[in-house]
Amino acid sequence: MDLEPVVRMKGVSKRIGSKTIIDNLTLDIPPGQVYGFLGPNGAGKTTTIRMMVGLMAITAGDIEIQGASITKQFETAISHVGAIVENPEMYKFLSGYQNLLHYARMSPGVSKQRIAEVIELVGLQQRIHDKVKTYSLGMRQRLGVAQAILHRPKLLVLDEPTNGLDPQGIRELRSYLRQLAEEEGTTIFVSSHLLSEMELMCDTVAVIQQGRLIDVRSLHDQDAVANEQKKTMFEVSDPERARELIGQGQIMDSHLLLDIDRDTAAAINERLVLSGISVYRIAVVTRTLEDQFIELTGGGQIG
Amino acid sequence: MGNFMRLVQNENMKIYRRIRTWVMFGVILLMVLFFSILFRLGGGSSTISSWDAISQLSFLYYLATIFAAVVAADIVAGEFTWGTIKLLLIRPWTRTKVLASKLLALILFTLLITVVFFLASSLISFAMYPENTTSLMYSDDVSPLAYMLEDILYRYIDLLVIALFSFMISAVFRSSGIAIGLSMFILFTGGIFTMLFNPVRYPWAKYTLFVNMDLSQYRGGQEGVAGMTLGFSITVLLSYVLLFLLVSWLVFKKRDVAA
Numbered sequence: 013m014d015l016e017p018v019v020r021m022k023g024v025s026k027r028i029g030s031k032t033i034i035d036n037l038t039l040d041i042p043p044g045q046v047y048g049f050l051g052p053n054g055a056g057k058t059t060t061i062r063m064m065v066g067l068m069a070i071t072a073g074d075i076e077i078q079g080a081s082i083t084k085q086f087e088t089a090i091s092h093v094g095a096i097v098e099n100p101e102m103y104k105f106l107s108g109y110q111n112l113l114h115y116a117r118m119s120p121g122v123s124k125q126r127i128a129e130v131i132e133l134v135g136l137q138q139r140i141h142d143k144v145k146t147y148s149l150g151m152r153q154r155l156g157v158a159q160a161i162l163h164r165p166k167l168l169v170l171d172e173p174t175n176g177l178d179p180q181g182i183r184e185l186r187s188y189l190r191q192l193a194e195e196e197g198t199t200i201f202v203s204s205h206l207l208s209e210m211e212l213m214c215d216t217v218a219v220i221q222q223g224r225l226i227d228v229r230s231l232h233d234q235d236a237v238a239n240e241q242k243k244t245m246f247e248v249s250d251p252e253r254a255r256e257l258i259g260q261g262q263i264m265d266s267h268l269l270l271d272i273d274r275d276t277a278a279a280i281n282e283r284l285v286l287s288g289i290s291v292y293r294i295a296v297v298t299r300t301l302e303d304q305f306i307e308l309t310g311g312g313q314i315g
Numbered sequence: 316m317g318n319f320m321r322l323v324q325n326e327n328m329k330i331y332r333r334i335r336t337w338v339m340f341g342v343i344l345l346m347v348l349f350f351s352i353l354f355r356l357g358g359g360s361s362t363i364s365s366w367d368a369i370s371q372l373s374f375l376y377y378l379a380t381i382f383a384a385v386v387a388a389d390i391v392a393g394e395f396t397w398g399t400i401k402l403l404l405i406r407p408w409t410r411t412k413v414l415a416s417k418l419l420a421l422i423l424f425t426l427l428i429t430v431v432f433f434l435a436s437s438l439i440s441f442a443m444y445p446e447n448t449t450s451l452m453y454s455d456d457v458s459p460l461a462y463m464l465e466d467i468l469y470r471y472i473d474l475l476v477i478a479l480f481s482f483m484i485s486a487v488f489r490s491s492g493i494a495i496g497l498s499m500f501i502l503f504t505g506g507i508f509t510m511l512f513n514p515v516r517y518p519w520a521k522y523t524l525f526v527n528m529d530l531s532q533y534r535g536g537q538e539g540v541a542g543m544t545l546g547f548s549i550t551v552l553l554s555y556v557l558l559f560l561l562v563s564w565l566v567f568k569k570r571d572v573a574a
């Protein structure tokens with residue numbers, strides 16, 4: 013397996029007028045991963061993706077896909093990419109099949125058999141010859157996935173793919189993406205502002221705010237997760253006094269939160285009870301990515 | 316990479332799989348038939364030649380021009396309105412090639428609608444006036460068929476210029492409404508403009524699109540107003556057409572696809 017990054021963003025900036033939308037973004041996306049791109053609305057996720065697929069010009073820097081520059085070798089670079097940029101818009105007056113045929117004609121080596129295979133993968137066999145205007149949003153999303161993977165791209169780019177999908181649609185999409193990453197080795201780059209969604213889908217998450225990359229972290233590094241993200245919560249009758257007694261911790265919603273291991277938790281429990289403080293509940297709480305994200309982005313102000 | 320004709324095939328699919336396009340052809344056939352009947356009834360017992368009948372119907376070619384402008388207006392702007400431009404431009408084809416495929420599909424459409432129009436008007440005219448095929452309107456030394464074909468050519472050039480203008484506006488403003496509106500403006504104010512700004516009095520008017528669009532003014536080797544010649548008008552038209560295409564190409568190539 014080569015570990016050359018599939019996508020290489022090198023000091024990418026985008027300025028429109030005097031406004032800097034993306035500021036010197038450098039990011040490598042390793043192959044075979046589901047890579048999340050997280051940020052509040054207006055952080056520059058969509059702009060970055062549009063530069064990645066050549067829909068927008070890059071003001072400074074360059075983006076390489078499989079070693080080919082999207083600006084200088086567009087046709088080579090883009091042939092490795094399948095994408096859904098925001099909602100999958102289709103030709104409504106054509107049938108689903110005609111839409112796929114349209115995109116199949118534009119990529120070399122997509123056979124009729126491949127089209128049938130993809131239709132089956134996304135489960136649209138029953139309705140593929142109906143006009144797209146009769147499709148539900150979920151079906152359009154499936155068709156969107158189908159057009160994106162027709163030519164077996166090495167990189168699949170999805171911009172806010174779960175927007176407007178119902179929970180079942182989201183789950184389906186998630187399972188397609190996992191399947192693609194695991195079975196076909198496709199690298200998937202997916203943007204979202206839905207943090208919980210990213211936690212369920214991604215191997216790695218890059219966090220962007222106001223056009224700047226502020227963090228990249230792995231979500232499958234279990235030790236780091238265990239140490240960094242877990243706290244022990246005590247629900248007690250008098251949290252203030254409990255904190256004084258223990259000499260550490262933070263109070264949240266009349267609960268006391270502590271960074272401790274299980275043995276210490278038992279000892280603290282004993283001390284609290286002996287001091288006459290009632291302990292109603294002890295639980296380990298996991299700090300979600302969402303909490304971390306809000307911490308990182310300072311509550312997500314759009315500036 | 317790949318085969319360029321498949322792109323044109325795609326553009327054709329997007330034109331001919333729309334019901335709208337078939338309504339256009341239907342309207343043309345119906346109008347030709349309707350006016351033939353009207354002329355026949357209005358003419359009473361006197362009969363005219365089939366060739367004259369065809370010529371009588373040729374004003375309906377305006378319909379073809381309007382429809383060509385509508386298709387041209389949608390061919391680029393439609394992709395933006397539908398949002399499909401985002402999926403169209405992320406294929407292994409440069410924007411130049413995508414635009415070229417649209418241009419070629421448009422030109423094929425203008426040829427098709429022209430052929431349909433003249434076939435329809437010829438067939439209906441010959442069917443309605445089968446007994447008298449010698450023209451009263453044309454002198455003996457000119458073959459009516461040659462005359463008609465020359466006429467078609469002049470009218471087709473007019474249509475093509477308008478369609479390409481519409482194509483440019485479509486690419487620049489991404490709005491088919493503006494493209495249709497402005498093309499219609501050119502189509503219908505051309506005559507008025509030529510009257511208001513007669514090149515004899517206003518020498519600069521020679522270089523405007525309007526006064527050069529009707530090439531039939533030079534028919535039979537005639538000289539046009541203010542010393543204009545066929546060669547001059549062709550040069551002016553060609554310059555405008557190249558300008559339209561250049562502007563379309565530059566804007567389409569450079570544009571950030573944002574919405």
